[in-house]
Amino acid sequence: MIIGLIDVDGHAKKKKWGATIYPNIALGKIARWHRNHGDTVEWYNPLRTERPYDIVYMSKIFNFSPDYGYIISNARNVIKGGTGYDIKSVLPKEIDRCQPDYSIYRNIPKDYAYGFLTRGCPNKCRWCVVPRKEGRIVPYMDVDEIAIEGRTKLVLMDNNILAAGDYAKQQVQKIIERGYRVDFNQALDARLVTDEWAQLLAKVKWLDKNRIRFGCDTHKQIEYCERAMEMIIGYGFHGEFFLYTMLNDDMNECYDRIQYWWQRLQDARKNHTGNWVYAFAQPYRDPDNPHRPIPQWQKDMAAWVNKRAHFVAHSFEEFEPRKGFKCIEYFNCK
Numbered sequence: 615m616i617i618g619l620i621d622v623d624g625h626a627k628k629k630k631w632g633a634t635i636y637p638n639i640a641l642g643k644i645a646r647w648h649r650n651h652g653d654t655v656e657w658y659n660p661l662r663t664e665r666p667y668d669i670v671y672m673s674k675i676f677n678f679s680p681d682y683g684y685i686i687s688n689a690r691n692v693i694k695g696g697t698g699y700d701i702k703s704v705l706p707k708e709i710d711r712c713q714p715d716y717s718i719y720r721n722i723p724k725d726y727a728y729g730f731l732t733r734g735c736p737n738k739c740r741w742c743v744v745p746r747k748e749g750r751i752v753p754y755m756d757v758d759e760i761a762i763e764g765r766t767k768l769v770l771m772d773n774n775i776l777a778a779g780d781y782a783k784q785q786v787q788k789i790i791e792r793g794y795r796v797d798f799n800q801a802l803d804a805r806l807v808t809d810e811w812a813q814l815l816a817k818v819k820w821l822d823k824n825r826i827r828f829g830c831d832t833h834k835q836i837e838y839c840e841r842a843m844e845m846i847i848g849y850g851f852h853g854e855f856f857l858y859t860m861l862n863d864d865m866n867e868c869y870d871r872i873q874y875w876w877q878r879l880q881d882a883r884k885n886h887t888g889n890w891v892y893a894f895a896q897p898y899r900d901p902d903n904p905h906r907p908i909p910q911w912q913k914d915m916a917a918w919v920n921k922r923a924h925f926v927a928h929s930f931e932e933f934e935p936r937k938g939f940k941c942i943e944y945f946n947c948k
């Protein structure tokens with residue numbers, strides 16, 4: 615069979631930004647499974663005419679990104695999947711158990727692998743589709759299954775690994791013993807960092823500037839993040855921290871929460887003390903109304919926080935996202 619693949623989000627991103635940041639894991643697994651069964655797999659080519667595709671797979675992760683905007687006329691069968699099309703959509707089990715065929719991706723270094731140790735999450739944050747899509751947290755794959763082909767730099771996309779109890783500890787212990795370098799790129803839950811976890815996390819080799827990510831989506835979580843960071847640093851961690859901060863409808867609460875981290879960074883830089891702590895702001899997307907416009911203040915706050923040169927150099931009030939507009943005006947008009 616001839617198989618075509620379309621990364622719908624990547625296609626949209628390439629049109630907009632010229633690059634795909636994360637690989638579409640589902641398409642990699644589909645590629646592996648079909649190649650294992652003797653099929654020819656390629657990125658979809660609308661100009662293929664000599665023999666039509668037997669199946670074209672379209673994968674869409676985000677429900678707010680645009681759909682593929684062209685008619686597919688050279689395929690016998692088109693299969694659409696991913697949360698962007700249907701929150702309940704899952705791969706058939708025999709495909710899901712495969713590792714991605716990394717040869718299909720153009721920009722993945724040869725020592726990187728991507729995967730999940732767990733699926734699901736016990737929490738129910740209102741902005742998040744994970745509990746609805748994946749349910750409670752369960753073990754999914756062993757880290758050695760992910761580290762194929764000698765790949766030792768692992769991007770692990772678990773949504774809440776620390777909530778997976780003894781299974782998670784065994785996996786992180788194995789990561790330490792094997793010397794894998796990892797990034798839990800969906801962040802850790804600081805509330806779950808115990809003394810035992812802090813010791814383990816301080817021993818892990820972290821990817822990307824030796825960086826640990828936490829979520830800080832509410833003001834209350836500031837103290838949990840501080841506590842977790844202090845414990846991990848206490849066990850010898852010397853890297854930086856990266857805090858995802860969800861922007862909600864309350865501008866003042868978001869400002870106060872991010873301002874806390876901004877001031878902390880300014881103090882650390884001035885006094886040359888401590889581990890760097892950077893925030894990353896995510897505008898709120900309503901999972902049930904993904905096309906709801908993002909308020910301008912959220913876009914501006916994210917533009918300030920997420921561009922380190924801005925976040926380091928000046929306050930939100932001083933930030934000038936557009937000629938003639940400084941963000942202090944958000945407060946003046948109250």
Ligand code: SF4
Pocket residue numbers: 735736737738739742743744745773774803
């Ligand atoms: S803790 Fe993270 S994964 Fe779990 S529901 Fe909240 S945002 Fe989603």
